[in-house]
Amino acid sequence: xxxxxxxxxxxxxxxxxxxxxxxxxxxxxxxxxxxxxxxxxxxxxxxxxxxxxxxxxxxxxxxxxxxxxxxxxxxxxxxxxxxxxxxxxxxxxxxxxxxxxxxxxxxxxxxxxxxxxxxxxxxxxxxxxxxxxxxxxxxxxxxxxxxxxxxxxxxxxxxxxxxxxxxxxxxxxxxxxxxxxxxxxxxxxxxxxxxxxxxxxxxxxxxxxxxxxxxxxxxxxxxxxx
Amino acid sequence: xxxxxxxxxxxxxxxxxxxxxxxxxxxxxxxxxxxxxxxxxxxxxxxxxxxxxxxxxxxxxxxxxxxxxxxxxxxxxxxxxxxxxxxxxxxxxxxxxxxxxxxxxxxxxxxxxxxxxxxxxxxxxxxxxxxxxxxxxxxxxxxxxxxxxxxxxxxxxxxxxxxxxxxxxxxxxxxxxxxxxxxxxxxxxxxxxxxxxxxxxxxxxxxxxxxxxxxxxxxxxxxxxxxxxxxxxxxxxxxxxxxxxxxxxxxxxxxxxxxxxxxxxxxxxxxxxxxxxxxxxxxxxxxxxxxxxxxxxxxxxxxxxxxxxxxxxxxxxxxxxxxxxxxxxxxxxxxxxxxxxxxxxxxxxxxxxxxxxxxxxxxxxxxxxxxxxxxxxxxxxxxxxxxxxxxxxxxxxxxxxxxxxxxxxxxxxxxxxxxxxxxxxxxxxxxxxxxxxxxxxxxxxxxxxxxxxxxxxxxxxxxxxxxxxxxxxxxxxxxxxxxxxxxxxxxxxxxxxxxxxxxxxxxxxxxxxxxxxxxxxxxxxxxxxxxxxxxxxxxxxxxxxxxxxxxxxxxxxxxxxxxxxxxxxxxxxxxxxxxxxxxxxxxxxxxxxxxxxxxxxxxxxxxxxxxxxxxxxxxxxxxxxxxxxxxxxxxxxxxxxxxxxxxxxxxxxxxxxxxxxxxxxxxxxxxxxxxxxxxxxxxxxxxxxxxxxxxxxxxxxx
Numbered sequence: 001x002x003x004x005x006x007x008x009x010x011x012x013x014x015x016x017x018x019x020x021x022x023x024x025x026x027x028x029x030x031x032x033x034x035x036x037x038x039x040x041x042x043x044x045x046x047x048x049x050x051x052x053x054x055x056x057x058x059x060x061x062x063x064x065x066x067x068x069x070x071x072x073x074x075x076x077x078x079x080x081x082x083x084x085x086x087x088x089x090x091x092x093x094x095x096x097x098x099x100x101x102x103x104x105x106x107x108x109x110x111x112x113x114x115x116x117x118x119x120x121x122x123x124x125x126x127x128x129x130x131x132x133x134x135x136x137x138x139x140x141x142x143x144x145x146x147x148x149x150x151x152x153x154x155x156x157x158x159x160x161x162x163x164x165x166x167x168x169x170x171x172x173x174x175x176x177x178x179x180x181x182x183x184x185x186x187x188x189x190x191x192x193x194x195x196x197x198x199x200x201x202x203x204x205x206x207x208x209x210x211x212x213x214x215x216x217x218x219x220x221x222x223x224x225x226x
Numbered sequence: 227x228x229x230x231x232x233x234x235x236x237x238x239x240x241x242x243x244x245x246x247x248x249x250x251x252x253x254x255x256x257x258x259x260x261x262x263x264x265x266x267x268x269x270x271x272x273x274x275x276x277x278x279x280x281x282x283x284x285x286x287x288x289x290x291x292x293x294x295x296x297x298x299x300x301x302x303x304x305x306x307x308x309x310x311x312x313x314x315x316x317x318x319x320x321x322x323x324x325x326x327x328x329x330x331x332x333x334x335x336x337x338x339x340x341x342x343x344x345x346x347x348x349x350x351x352x353x354x355x356x357x358x359x360x361x362x363x364x365x366x367x368x369x370x371x372x373x374x375x376x377x378x379x380x381x382x383x384x385x386x387x388x389x390x391x392x393x394x395x396x397x398x399x400x401x402x403x404x405x406x407x408x409x410x411x412x413x414x415x416x417x418x419x420x421x422x423x424x425x426x427x428x429x430x431x432x433x434x435x436x437x438x439x440x441x442x443x444x445x446x447x448x449x450x451x452x453x454x455x456x457x458x459x460x461x462x463x464x465x466x467x468x469x470x471x472x473x474x475x476x477x478x479x480x481x482x483x484x485x486x487x488x489x490x491x492x493x494x495x496x497x498x499x500x501x502x503x504x505x506x507x508x509x510x511x512x513x514x515x516x517x518x519x520x521x522x523x524x525x526x527x528x529x530x531x532x533x534x535x536x537x538x539x540x541x542x543x544x545x546x547x548x549x550x551x552x553x554x555x556x557x558x559x560x561x562x563x564x565x566x567x568x569x570x571x572x573x574x575x576x577x578x579x580x581x582x583x584x585x586x587x588x589x590x591x592x593x594x595x596x597x598x599x600x601x602x603x604x605x606x607x608x609x610x611x612x613x614x615x616x617x618x619x620x621x622x623x624x625x626x627x628x629x630x631x632x633x634x635x636x637x638x639x640x641x642x643x644x645x646x647x648x649x650x651x652x653x654x655x656x657x658x659x660x661x662x663x664x665x666x667x668x669x670x671x672x673x674x675x676x677x678x679x680x681x682x683x684x685x686x687x688x689x690x691x692x693x694x695x696x697x698x699x700x701x702x703x704x705x706x707x708x709x710x711x712x713x714x715x716x717x718x719x720x721x722x723x724x725x726x727x728x729x730x731x732x733x734x735x736x737x738x739x740x741x742x743x744x745x746x747x748x749x750x751x752x753x754x755x756x757x758x759x760x761x762x763x764x765x766x767x768x769x770x771x772x773x774x775x776x777x778x779x780x781x782x783x784x785x786x787x788x789x790x791x792x793x794x795x796x797x798x799x800x801x802x803x804x805x806x807x808x809x810x811x812x813x814x815x816x817x818x819x820x821x822x823x824x825x826x827x828x829x830x831x832x833x834x835x836x837x838x839x840x841x842x843x844x845x846x847x848x849x850x851x852x853x854x855x856x857x858x859x860x861x862x863x864x865x866x867x868x869x870x871x872x873x874x875x876x877x878x879x880x881x882x883x884x885x886x887x888x889x890x891x892x893x894x895x896x897x898x899x900x901x902x903x904x905x906x907x908x909x910x911x912x913x914x915x916x917x918x919x920x921x922x923x924x925x926x927x928x
Contacts, residue, residue, distance in 0.1 A: 004892040005883075011895030016902035023903075023910045140251040144285045145880025146425060147254045149409060154425045154883055156254070158891055165898070 005141045005157055012161035013134045017127050017168050024119075030101075030112055031120045038090060038124025038175075045086035046132070049079035080201050083125070084194045087175065090121055091182050114183055115176070122175015126168035134164040163204060170200065257409075259402045259877040265394040266504040267435035269444055269462060270551075271859060271866040274437070275386065279334065279393035283432040286310030286333025288410050288879065291317050301329050305421045308333035310429045312406060315340050315348070320383035327390055334431045336877070337396040338403055339670060347665030350385035350502045351549075353377050355668075359551040359865060361642040362635050367598040370635035376660045378637055379667050386502045386668070393431040395877055396503050396670070409879055424884035431877045437462035437870035442859045444868060462868040463772035464854045467780050468846040469554045470497070470544040472524065472790045474531050474716075476818035476843035477539070483565035489575035490539045491715045492652075493708065494555070494640050495520045496548040497783065499768040501670045508673040509768040510741055511664045515584035515677065515701060517544055517786060518736045522705035522728040525793040527713065530726050536716035538575060544786055545640045546849040547770045549668060551865035554849035555640035559647055560864075567847070571644070576612055576715055577652030579641045583704045584677050584697060585663040589625040591704065594654040596645055597633050608651035612715060616653070619710030619723065623703050630659050637662075655708065674741035674765070681742075691738050691746050698734035705733065736789070740766060744785070751827040751835060753788045757781060758825055770849075772869050779846065787844055791822050795842025805839035819843055 025031045053075035060067060094117045102110040137160050147156035174193045181189030267276035287306045291297060291313040300309045310333045311326065318337050326332040354373035362371035369375065397403055409427040416422040436459070437444035444462035451458040477485070495516040499509025508514075524542055531540075547553025561567040583591065593613055600606045613629060620627040636642055639654045657663055666672040674680070678697050681690045705728035713726055739749045745761040753761075760781045768782055779787075798821075800808065805823045808814040814821070819841045826835035853864040860866070909916060 002888055004888040008888075008891035008893070008895030011899040012891075015895065015899035016906070018899070019902040019906040023906045137251055140255060143252075143255065143880075144283075144428070144430060144882060145255040145878075146883040147251070148425050148881040149257060149427070149879065150254060152254055154881065154887075158894070161895075 002144065003142065005146075006138055009134070009141055009157050009161035010138055012158070013130055013138075013164040013168075014127075016165060017123065017130065020123060020172075021127075025123070028112075031116070034094070034112075034117055034120045035124040035127070038121040039128035041086045041090045042083060042125045042128040045082045046079065049075065049082045052078060076201050077198060080197050081194070084178075084190075084197060087121070087125065087178055088182065088190075091118075091179050094121065094179075114179060118176045118179030119172065121179070122172040123168075125175060126171030129171055130164040130168040133167065134160065137161075167200070170197075256878045256880045257402075257405055259397065259406075259879065261398060261400065261402065262875075262877045263396045263503040263506050264431075264433045264875050265390070265396075265502055266433065266872065267437060267870040268465075269437055269439070269441045269866075269868050269870065271442065271853075271861060272440055273387075273389070274439060275389050276435070276870075277390040277392065277394045277433065278435045279431055279433045281434045283430045283434075284308075284310070284333045284393055285428055285430040285882075287882070288312060288406065288414055288427045288429050290407065290410050297322070297325075301325060301331060304331070306426060307331035310334045310336065310431070312336045312338060312410070312429075314338055315344050319348070320385050323385060323388070323390070326392075327388070332392055334393045334395070334429070336406075336429065336431070337394065339396055339398050341399060343666060343671035343673075343676065347381045348671060349379055349382040349665070349667040349669050351379055351382045351500075351668035352384050352387060353379045353382040355379060355382075355549075355638040356551050356642075358862065359556070359643075360636075360638060361596070361645040362598075367596075367635060370598070370633075375632075376634050378660075378662055380661050381665055382667065386500070393433040394502075395431055395433070396506070406879055409881075413881065424887070425881040427879060428882045429877060429879045433872060433875045435870040435872050437868070440860075441866045441868045444870070445857075445859045460871060462870050464850055465547060465550055465553060465770050465865075465867045465869060466773045466848070466850040466854075467498075467546045467554075467770050468783050469546050469558060469849045470783060470787050470790060470844065470846055472542050472794050472842070472844040474527065474536070474540045474794070474843075477541075477568045478817050479568060479845060480817045482568060484570035485568065485573050488539060488569070488573055490541045490569060490573055491575050491712055492541045492543060492577040493520060493523065493580070493712055494543045494545060494577060495580040496640060497544045497546045497554075497768065497786065498549050498770045499672065500549045500668050501672075501769075503670065505767050505769050505771065506670055507668075507767050507769040508670070508741070508765060509668075510672050510674055510677045510679070511582050511584050512549075512667055512672055513768050514737070514740045515582060516580045518733060518740060519580050519583055519701055519705045519708065520544065521736060521786070521789055521793065522702055522733045523709040523712065524790060525732055526705060526709035526726050526728040528793060530713065530718070530722050534719060534722050536713060536718040538716040540712050540716050541569070542790070544790075546780075546783060547851075547865070548638075548640055550770065550867040551851075552640060552643050553770065553851045553865045553867070555643040556864050557849055557852055558847060559643045560852040560855075561847070563647055571648050571650070574644070574650050576608060577641055577644060577650055578612075578616075578708060578711060578715070579639050579652065579654045580704075580708060581637060581639055581654050581656035582662060582664055583655060583657050584701055586625060586657045586700065587663060590657075590659070591620075591625050591627050591707075592656050592659050593627060593629050594634070594636050594639075594656060595629065595652070596636050596641075599645060599649040599651075602649055605649050605651050609653065612651055612653055612711075615714040616655075616707065616711040618720070619714060620707045623707055625703065627707070632660075634660065655704070674737075677737075677741070679737050679741050687743060687746060690742070691735055691748060692731070693738075694730050694734045695737070698737055699730045701737065702728040702730040702733040739785070740782070744781075747828070749785060750825060752792055752824060753785055754823055755825045755834070755837070757784050757788070783846070787846060788822065788824060791820075791824075791840050791842035791844045794844060795819070795822075795840045798839045798841050800839040802837065802839070808841075814841070820845060 025035055056071055060071060098110045102108055105111060137157060141157050146154050148154040178190060178193050265277040267274055267278055286308045289300055289309045289311055291311050300311055308331050355378060357372055413427040414422050448460050496513055497517055499507040499513040501507045520542060545554035562571050595609050600609055617627050636654055637656060641652050641654055644650050666676060679695055681693055685693060709726045709728060710723050714720060735748050739746055742765060744766050749761055750758050766782045771780060802823050805821045808821050809816055822840045823837060824840055826837050828835045851865040853859060853861040853866045
C-alpha cells in the first residue's frame with residue numbers, strides 16, 4: 001500500500017524475532033552461528049521439497065485445476081515432512097557438534113546446552129520460514145495499491161504479517177519440543193510436533209494467500225535450479 | 227569452511243531464490259491496461275506542449291465523468307482528491323480541460339474513444355494552422371496573415387498545443403474499459419449519494435517525459451550528454467522521416483543544383499497528419515485522400531507519357547511532416563536553394579498542390595492561389611493559364627472547378643514554403659472554398675468512416691479490397707482532373723486528354739490499404755519482404771515520429787515508395803544480389819533509377835512470393851527541418867519541433883486503502899515491536915528468577 005504499511009507489516013512479522021535475536025542471541029557468537037545454520041537447513045529442506053514438486057508437476061503435465069491443486073497439497077505436505085526431517089538432521093549435527101565443543105573447551109563442558117541450541121535452531125528455522133513467506137509481500141506492499149480488485153480481502157498484508165509472526169514463534173516452540181523429545185527418546189512428542197506442523201500448514205493452505213505463497217516459494221527455488 | 231561459508235551460501239541462495247518471482251501478489255493487486263495511447267511532450271523553439279506525469283506515476287481515485295455534477299465532484303466537492311477522470315468524448319474539449327489544468331485536484335485524464343465521432347465536430351489543432359511558418363507575414367500580404375481574412379479551421383480549439391502537467395491517455399472501448407467501469411461501479415459509487423467507502427478504485431498513469439522547456443534547452447542538454455558522458459542520455463529527438471519523390475523521366479541524382487534547360491511541372495501533396503495523442507493519426511481527409519489522389523494521378527499518366535510524352539518533365543513530391551510547420555517542404559526548398567537537390571527553384575515551371583479533396587460539397591472543387599504573387603503580371607497570366615487548363619481538363623467530370631472569387635490567402639499548404647523563396651505560379655486544389663470542410667481536422671476522428679470508406683458487413687477482407695466505394699470513384703475523378711491538368715501544363719496535346727483516366731479500382735485498393743487494413747494481398751505483393759512483417763493489424767497512422775535506428779523509414783512512407791515504384795517503374799529480371807548492386811551491369815544506372823526488390827504475388831499454397839527487382843525513378847529525400855541542420859534550434863523561419871524521450875508508458879488500476887488503515891497498520895507494527903522488545907528484555911533479565919535451574923547436569927546458565 002505505502003511505506004506506512006510496509007513498515008507496519010515488517011514490524012509485525014519480524015518484531016518479536018528481532019527482539020529475541022537482539023536480547024538472547026546477538027551477544028553470543030556461537031548462538032549466531034547455530035541460528036544461521038538452522039536457517040540454512042530450513043532452506044535446504046525447502047530446496048529439496050521444491051525439486052520434488054517441480055519434478056512431479058513436470059511429470060504430470062496436466063493443466064487441470066484439480067490436478068494442480070492436488071499436487072500443491074501434496075507438495076505442501078511433503079515440504080512439512082521434509083522440514084521436520086531436516087530438523088532431526090540438524091539435531092544430530094548439533095549433538096555431534098556439542099561433543100566437539102565440549103572436547104575443545106577448557107573445562108570439558110560444552111559452553112552451550114542442548115536446550116539452548118534447540119531454542120536457537122527453532123528460531124533460525126522460524127526466521128527463515130518467515131522471511132520466505134513475507135519478503136515478497138512486503139516488497140509489493142510498497143506500491144500504491146492494496147489487494148482487493150479481484151475480490152480478495154483488503155487486510156491481506158496484515159493477516160500475512162500476523163501469520164508470519166505466528167509461524168516464526170511456532171517454529172521456535174517446535175524446535176524446543178522436538179529437540180527435547182529426541183533427547184529423551186519420546187517419539188510420540190516428535191509425532192505431535194509433526195502433526196501440529198501439518199495441521200497448521202493445512203489450515204492456512206486453502207487460503208489464497210498461502211496457496212500463492214506455496215506456489216511462489218516452490219517456483220522461485222525450482223526455477224533457480226541450474 | 228564451516229559456518230561462514232554456510233552463511234554465505236545461505237545468503238546467496240536467499241537472494242537468488244527471492245529475486246525472481248514477485249508477480250503473484252502483484253497480480254492480485256494491479257490490473258495492467260494494455261492498448262493505451264498517451265499524449266507525449268513535443269517541443270519547439272519557444273514552448274513545450276503535451277502532457278507529463280511525475281517520475282513515479284500519477285495516482286488518482288477513479289471518477290467517471292458523465293454529467294455536470296460529476297465535474298463538480300472532481301473539481302470541488304469530492305472528498306478524496308486527487309481524482310483521475312475517465313471521460314467520454316463529449317467532455318474532451320478546451321473548457322473542461324482548462325478547468326482541469328487549473329485545478330490541483332486532477333491527477334490525470336483518460337479518454338475513452340467512442341465508436342462514433344462526436345457529431346458537432348472536434349479539432350484539437352489550431353484554428354490557423356502553421357501560422358508563423360507560411361508565406362504570409364507582416365512583410366508579405368500582412369492583411370492576409372494570421373487568418374485575418376479566412377479562419378481555415380474554425381472548429382480548432384488549440385488543445386493539442388497546450389501544456390498539461392498531468393498525464394492524459396486514451397483507450398478504445400474493449401475489455402479493459404469494461405474492467406475499469408466495473409471497478410468504478412463496485413467501489414467508487416457511494417450509496418444514496420453519500421461519499422463512497424474505502425477501499426476505492428484508483429488508477430496510476432506513467433508517462434514521464436525527459437525533455438523540458440523548449441527545443442533549445444533539450445538539444446543543449448543532449449549535446450552536453452553526448453560530449454561528456456560515457457552512456458549519454460538523449461532527452462529529445464527531432465521529428466524526422468523522408469519525403470518521397472518521383473518523376474516521369476528520370477533525373478540524375480548525382481547532378482545537384484540547377485538543371486540546364488529543363489522546366490518541370492511539380493505536383494505536390496502531404497503525407498502526414500497528427501492528433502492529440504501520440505502515434506494516433508488516421509489522417510483520412512487531411513493526408514490520405516491527398517496522397518492517394520496523387521498516386522492515382524501518377525498511374526493515370528503512365529500510359530500516355532509513354533506513347534505521347536510531354537516536352538516538360540513532371541515531378542511528383544509527397545511531403546512528410548507538413549503538420550509540424552512544414553518540415554518536409556521547408557527542407558526540400560532549402561535543399562533546392564542551396565543546390566543540394568536534383569533541380570533548382572528556377573527549374574520549376576508551375577506547381578499544382580493537392581490539398582484536402584475528399585469531402586466535396588455540392589460537387590464543387592476550388593483552386594486556391596496566392597493573391598500577393600499574382601500582382602505580378604507575368605505570374606498572373608501564368609496562373610490564369612493554369613486555371614483555364616485545369617478547367618479544360620475538368621470538363622466532362624462530375625464536378626465544377628472554380629476559384630474562390632474573393633481575395634483570400636492560400637490555405638495551409640506546402641506551396642507557401644516555395645513562395646517564400648521566390649514567385650512561382652501555382653494553385654492548391656481543395657474541396658473547401660474558405661474554411662475547411664473537414665470537421666475533424668488533425669484529430670482521432672478523421673478516419674475511414676468519416677470519408678465513407680465503409681463496406682457492406684458480409685464481405686471478406688479480399689472482397690473488401692476489391693469493392694469500389696463511392697468515395698473511391700470521387701477521388702478517382704479528382705485524380706483524373708489532376709492528371710489531365712499536369713499533362714496540359716507540361717505541354718502535352720489536348721487531343722490525348724480523354725485517354726487519361728484514373729482507375730477507381732486502384733484507388734479503392736489504396737484507400738482500403740491506407741485507411742482500413744494494410745495487411746492485404748495487394749500491399750503484400752507490392753512491398754519488400756521485410757516491410758511485409760510490419761503491415762500490422764492496426765490501420766496505418768501518419769504521425770511523422772522520430773528517427774529510430776531499427777526502423778529508419780516509416781512503414782507508411784515505404785509503402786508509398788513501393789506503390790510509386792510500381793506505378794512508374796519497370797520490372798527487370800535482375801536477381802536479388804544484382805538488384806542491390808546494379809552499378810556494373812550494362813544498361814542499368816543507379817544515378818537515374820533506384821532498384822527495389824519486392825516480394826511479388828504470393829501463390830495460394832506458399833507463404834513467400836517469388837520476388838522480383840523493380841527499376842523506378844523514385845527517390846527518398848530526408849525530411850528533417852533545416853533548423854536542425856543549421857543547429858539553429860530557436861529558428862523562427864524553420865520548424866523546430868522535437869519529441870521528448872521517455873522510459874516508461876503504462877497504466878494500471880488497483881484499489882487503495884484509507885489512510886486510517888495504513889496508519890493503524892503502522893501503529894500496530896510499532897506496538898508489536900515495542901511490546902516484544904520490552905517483554906523479551908524483561909524475561910531475559912529475570913530469566914534466572916523465572917526459570918528454575920535445569921534438570922540437565924551439563925547445562926549452564928543463560
